[in-house]
Amino acid sequence: MEEMSDPEAMEQACQLCHWANVDENICGLWRQHQEVCFHAYCVYFASSLTPVAFSGDIPVYRLSAIRRAIRQSAEKLCFVCGGSGASITCQESGCERSFHLPCATRGRCVTQYFEQYRAFCSRHRPQQAVLRDPEPGTDCLLCLEDVGDRQSFRTMVCPVCQHAWFHRDCIQGHALQAGISAFRCLLCRDKDQFQQEMLRMGIRIPRRPPEWETAQEFAALMERHSQCDAQHCLCPGGRGQAEEEGPWQLLLCSSCAAEGTHRCCSQLEDSTAQWECHGCAGPSNASSATLQEAGASTPRQPTQASSRASEAGEGCSSPSGPMRLRDRSRLQRRAQNPYSRPGRRSSGASSELAGASSELAAPSTASELPSGPSSPAPSLESSSRQSRPGPQRLRERSCPRRGAQAPYRRPSHRRRRR
Numbered sequence: 001m002e003e004m005s006d007p008e009a010m011e012q013a014c015q016l017c018h019w020a021n022v023d024e025n026i027c028g029l030w031r032q033h034q035e036v037c038f039h040a041y042c043v044y045f046a047s048s049l050t051p052v053a054f055s056g057d058i059p060v061y062r063l064s065a066i067r068r069a070i071r072q073s074a075e076k077l078c079f080v081c082g083g084s085g086a087s088i089t090c091q092e093s094g095c096e097r098s099f100h101l102p103c104a105t106r107g108r109c110v111t112q113y114f115e116q117y118r119a120f121c122s123r124h125r126p127q128q129a130v131l132r133d134p135e136p137g138t139d140c141l142l143c144l145e146d147v148g149d150r151q152s153f154r155t156m157v158c159p160v161c162q163h164a165w166f167h168r169d170c171i172q173g174h175a176l177q178a179g180i181s182a183f184r185c186l187l188c189r190d191k192d193q194f195q196q197e198m199l200r201m202g203i204r205i206p207r208r209p210p211e212w213e214t215a216q217e218f219a220a221l222m223e224r225h226s227q228c229d230a231q232h233c234l235c236p237g238g239r240g241q242a243e244e245e246g247p248w249q250l251l252l253c254s255s256c257a258a259e260g261t262h263r264c265c266s267q268l269e270d271s272t273a274q275w276e277c278h279g280c281a282g283p284s285n286a287s288s289a290t291l292q293e294a295g296a297s298t299p300r301q302p303t304q305a306s307s308r309a310s311e312a313g314e315g316c317s318s319p320s321g322p323m324r325l326r327d328r329s330r331l332q333r334r335a336q337n338p339y340s341r342p343g344r345r346s347s348g349a350s351s352e353l354a355g356a357s358s359e360l361a362a363p364s365t366a367s368e369l370p371s372g373p374s375s376p377a378p379s380l381e382s383s384s385r386q387s388r389p390g391p392q393r394l395r396e397r398s399c400p401r402r403g404a405q406a407p408y409r410r411p412s413h414r415r416r417r418r
Contacts, residue, residue, distance in 0.1 A: 012037055014027070014030075014037065014038050014039045014042055015036060015037055015038055015070045015085075016038050016039070016042040016043065016046060016069065016070060016073055016085060016087045017039065017042050017085060017087065017100040017101050017102055018083060018084065018085040018100070019039075019100065019102045022039070022102045023102075024039075025176055025204065026041070026101065026102065026104075026105070026204070027039035027040070027041050027042055027101055027102060028040030028041035028042070028044075031043075033063055033066075034063070036063065036066055036067060036070070038066070038070075039101070041101060041111075041113070041117075042087060042101050043061060043066060043069075044059060044117040045087070045088045045101055045111060045117050045119050046066075046069045046073070046087040046088065047087065047088060047089040047091075047098075047119075048065075048068065048069045048072050048073075048087075049061050049065055049066065049069050050065070052065075057114075057207070059117075069087060070087075072087075073085050073086060073087035076089075076098045077098070078098060078099045078100045078103055079097045079098065079099055079107065079121070080099050080100070080103035080104075080106055080107035080109075081100065081103050083100070085100065086098035086099050086100055087100070087101075088100070088101060088104070088111075088119045089119075090109075090119065090120055090121040090123075090124055091118045091119060091120055091124075092120060092121070092123075092124035095121060095123070095124055097121040097123070099119075099121065104119065104202075105168075107121070107122055108122040108125070108153045109121050109122055109125060109202075110125040110126060110201060110202035111202050112199060112200065112202060113199065113202075113203075113204040113205070114199050122153075125153075125202075126200055126201060128151065128156065128157060128159065128197070128201065129159070130151050130157055130162065131162060132162075133149060133150045133151055134147050134148065134149065134150070134151070134155070134157070134165050136149055138165050139165075140165060140166050140167045140170055141164055141165070141166060141186045141187065142166055142167070142170035142171065142173075142174055142186070143167060143170050145167070147165045147166070147167065153168065154167060154168050154169075155167060155168065156168055156171055156198070156201060156203075158185040158187060158188060158190065158194055158197075159193055159194065159197040160185060160188050160190040160193050160194060161185065161187055161188035161190070163187055163188075164185050164186055164187035164188065168203075171198065171203060172203050172204065175198065175203050175204065175205045175206075176204070176206060176211075177210065177211045177212070178210050178211075179205070179206055179207070179208045179209055179210050179211070180195065180205050180206065180207050180208070181209055181210065182209075182210040183195060183198075183205055224252075224257075225252055225257060225258055225259065225260050226240065226242060226250070226260070227239040227240050227242075227250075227260060228240075228250060228260055228261050228262045228265055229259040229260055229261060229277070230261045230262065230265035230266055232265070233262065233265050234262070234264055234265050235248050235262050235264070235265065242260075246263070247262065247263050247264035248262050248263070248264065249262065249263050250262060251263065251266075251268065251272075251274075251275045252275075253275065253276050253277040253280055254274040254275060254276055254280075255276055255277075255280035256277065256279070256280055258277075259277040259279075261275060261277075
């Protein structure tokens with residue numbers, strides 16, 4: 001059987017329902033086989049037809065059986081509109097009420113779009129097992145309009161949560177858009193039981209992906225960026241020219257893929273496989289790239305050793321010779337003895353002075369240190385200050401200077417005078 005695409009042929013009436021302009025979501029596509037024209041679902045719901053095979057979920061009928069069903073339906077009247085050609089009869093045993101497929105919704109009939117394609121009249125249609133009627137002020141979750149104060153053919157409820165109410169027309173339109181993969185309760189998000197209940201109550205769920213995944217308005221999101229966005233494009237063929245390799249190869253931003261550039265327009269080498277636009281690279285990456293391009297012209301940063309040397313005295317204008325520790329800054333003392341532990345102010349002055357004097361002028365071992373009160377003390381003052389010649393009494397020297405002369409001597413309490 002072939003589908004009709006000619007507008008003149010579409011205006012012809014179906015030989016089963018005798019309707020021409022109907023919604024194909026309800027009656028199916030228009031089909032024609034030789035001289036027989038009909039809607040797909042009108043054949044599926046015809047009571048006198050029995051499929052001989054199935055192509056997936058689609059039943060297959062003999063052409064002779066379809067012609068026989070057309071002759072039989074011409075003798076039956078629709079209990080909804082009163083016209084002839086009512087090919088659908090209620091599946092309840094003993095019920096002889098017949099109707100057209102386009103008249104099913106208006107006559108409050110239920111047509112089940114799955115498996116055996118059964119149909120029921122308004123008297124014998126299936127009912128939902130609802131524990132309570134909707135509360136006053138309950139709105140449809142799709143159109144946000146009132147659903148009424150009781151269950152009816154026009155209203156439906158989720159069988160799982162029984163709090164999500166819908167209009168039949170609203171949930172049918174949502175099912176046609178969502179498809180079987182995305183159709184579920186909007187409140188409790190149940191899918192299996194919700195779809196089974198909706199199919200049983202006559203909601204048609206197409207077996208296809210959601211329409212919002214195949215809509216034409218989203219087709220632009222699937223297109224690949226295909227032009228150079230450099231400020232000055234050098235390509236003779238224009239921004240839209242893109243080659244597979246060479247200077248006019250178009251590279252897209254490796255982060256957003258929303259901008260592109262030719263290799264030659266951004267001065268990229270042939271070995272460069274990735275490139276980022278200005279918006280994704282950011283100002284920090286741009287500044288680092290500028291520094292790399294500058295190369296030797298960029299002033300070299302001073303190293304840690306040179307900074308320490310300059311702090312120790314190379315860049316200072318202090319006089320030559322050893323300096324008093326109190327005249328030096330904390331950074332200068334740390335540069336001379338970086339591994340010394342910070343101690344208390346009272347005891348740390350003598351230890352730091354001893355370490356500084358040992359590095360600058362004093363001997364490094366204890367055996368080389370002068371001992372005895374008559375030994376001359378090392379000069380710890382700057383060269384501008386002159387020390388008194390000759391030995392000095394120990395009591396006349398300050399505590400830091402005595403500690404520098406004998407750093408390993410334990411401090412003792414002063415003896416009491418008798």
